[in-house]
Amino acid sequence: MEELELIGVSVSQLTERIKQRLEEDILLQDVLVRGELSNFKRHSSGHLYFTMKDHDSSLRCVMFRSSAQKLPFDPADGEEILAQGRIGIYQRGGQYQLYVYELVPLGQGALALAFEQLKGKLAGEGLFDQARKRALPLFPKRIGIVSSPTGAAIRDFISVARRRWPLANLVLAPALVQGENAAPSIVEALELLCDEGDLELIVVTRGGGSLEDLWPFNEERVARAIYACPLPVVSAVGHEIDFTIADFVADLRAPTPSSAAELALPDLVALQGQLRDYYTRLGWGLRSQVRFTKKRLAVLAQSRIFRHKEELVAQR
Numbered sequence: 001m002e003e004l005e006l007i008g009v010s011v012s013q014l015t016e017r018i019k020q021r022l023e024e025d026i027l028l029q030d031v032l033v034r035g036e037l038s039n040f041k042r043h044s045s046g047h048l049y050f051t052m053k054d055h056d057s058s059l060r061c062v063m064f065r066s067s068a069q070k071l072p073f074d075p076a077d078g079e080e081i082l083a084q085g086r087i088g089i090y091q092r093g094g095q096y097q098l099y100v101y102e103l104v105p106l107g108q109g110a111l112a113l114a115f116e117q118l119k120g121k122l123a124g125e126g127l128f129d130q131a132r133k134r135a136l137p138l139f140p141k142r143i144g145i146v147s148s149p150t151g152a153a154i155r156d157f158i159s160v161a162r163r164r165w166p167l168a169n170l171v172l173a174p175a176l177v178q179g180e181n182a183a184p185s186i187v188e189a190l191e192l193l194c195d196e197g198d199l200e201l202i203v204v205t206r207g208g209g210s211l212e213d214l215w216p217f218n219e220e221r222v223a224r225a226i227y228a229c230p231l232p233v234v235s236a237v238g239h240e241i242d243f244t245i246a247d248f249v250a251d252l253r254a255p256t257p258s259s260a261a262e263l264a265l266p267d268l269v270a271l272q273g274q275l276r277d278y279y280t281r282l283g284w285g286l287r288s289q290v291r292f293t294k295k296r297l298a299v300l301a302q303s304r305i306f307r308h309k310e311e312l313v314a315q316r
Contacts, residue, residue: 011094015091016091018089018096019088019089019091022087022088022096025087029087030084030085031084031087031098032084033083033084034080034081034082034106035052035053035054035080035083036052036053036079036080036081037050037052037075037079037080037081038077038078039077040077046065046068046069047062047064047065047068048075048100049062050063050075052081052083052098059098060090060095060096061083061097061098061099061100062090062097062098062100063099063100064099064101067100067101067102071103071110072110072111072113072114073105073110073111073113074114074117075105079105079106081103081104081105081106082103082104082105082106083098083100083102083103084102085099085100085101085102086099087099109211111212111215111218112211114218115218115245118218118220118223119245119248121220122223122245122248122249123248127223127224127227127248133252134232134251135232136201136234136252136264137200138266139165139167139266140165140168140200140201140264141167142168142169142198142200143161143168143169143203143264143265144171144172144173144193144196144201144231145157145171145173145203145204145205146173146175146186146189146202146204147172147174147175147203147204147206148174148175148176148177148206149174151207153177153205153206153207153236153257154172154205154257156207156256156257156261157203157236157257157258157260157261158170159258160261160262160265164262164265164266164267164268164269165265165266165267165268166268167268168265171193171196171199173190173193174189175189176216177206178209178213178216179216182216183216183219183222186204186217186222186225190202190204190222190229191225193231194229194230194231199231200231201232201233202229202231202232202233202234203233203234203236203260203264204217204226204233204234204250205235205254205260206237206238206257207238207257208239208242209238214237214238214242217235217237217244217246217247218245218246220245222245222246223248223249226249226250232251233249233250233251233252234250234251234252234253234254234260234263234264235247235250235252235253235254236253236256236257236259236260240255240256252264
C-alpha cells in the first residue's frame with residue numbers, strides 16, 4: 001500500500017478519473033450557463049472557441065462545427081449569452097470546459113440578432129440600394145413564380161393574376177418555403193427560372209407565419225440569389241407586417257401574395273375601360289376639331305380675297 005502511494009498515479013490517470021466523475025454527474029451533462037462572451041475565435045475547421053465569464057470566474061467553452069453551423073447569428077465578444085451544453089475535461093490540457101451545443105444571445109432573440117446582422121452586412125455591400133432596383137415590365141407575357149405548389153400563397157396569386165391579366169403565362173418552380181431545406185430549395189428554384197430564357201419577371205412568395213417559419217427568406221444565400229437574378233424580382237413573403245431580407249433585396253416588395261399580383265400585373269378590365277375612354281375622347285376631339293376647322297373655313301370663305309378675287313387679280 002505504501003509502495004503504491006509512493007508510486008502515485010499518472011497525470012493522465014488522474015485526469016481520466018476526474019473526467020469520469022464529471023460525466024457521472026447528470027446535472028453537469030446538461031447545464032445552462034449564463035455569462036459574458038469573450039476571446040471568441042472561429043477556427044478554420046468550423047469549431048468555435050470562446051470564454052464565458054462573470055465578475056468572479058471564467059469558463060472555457062468549445063462549440064463543434066456540427067452545432068456551430070446551425071447558429072443563426074454571429075457571436076461577438078461582450079455579448080451576454082446563454083449556453084447549453086455539458087461539462088467535460090480536455091485531457092491534453094487538463095482543463096475542464098463546457099462543450100456547447102446551443103447558444104442564445106440574451107436581451108434579444110438569436111433570430112432577431114441574426115436578422116439585424118445580415119441586414120447590416122448586405123446593406124453595406126449595396127444589395128439594398130435603390131439605384132439598382134429595376135422597373136417591372138408593363139405588360140408581362142411570362143412570369144416565373146417560386147413558391148410551394150400546395151400553399152395558399154400560390155392559389156391567391158393565381159386567382160388575382162387570372163382575374164387581372166389572363167394574357168400572361170405563369171411558370172411555377174416548386175420550392176420548399178419552410179424548414180432546414182427551404183433555403184437551398186428556393187435558391188435552386190430561382191436559378192431554374194433564371195435559365196428559362198423567355199421570362200420577364202419572377203415572384204417569390206409564401207403565406208404568413210412566425211419568424212422561424214419565414215426564416216429561409218432571411219438567409220444570406222437566398223438574398224444573394226435574388227440579387228444575382230437577371231430579371232426583376234418581386235418578394236411577397238408573409239403578411240403586411242412581416243419584413244424579410246428577401247424583401248429588401250428584391251426590386252419590389254409586396255405585402256401579401258395577392259398584392260404581388262396586383263402590383264406586378266396590369267388590370268385588363270381597367271385597361272379596356274381606359275381604351276374606351278380614350279376612344280371616346282379621341283372621337284370627341286376629332287369632331288370638335290372638324291367643327292372648328294369648318295367654322296374657320298366658312299369665315300375665310302367670306303373674306304374679300306375669296307369674294308372679289310377677279311378684282312384683286314385685275315388690280316395686280
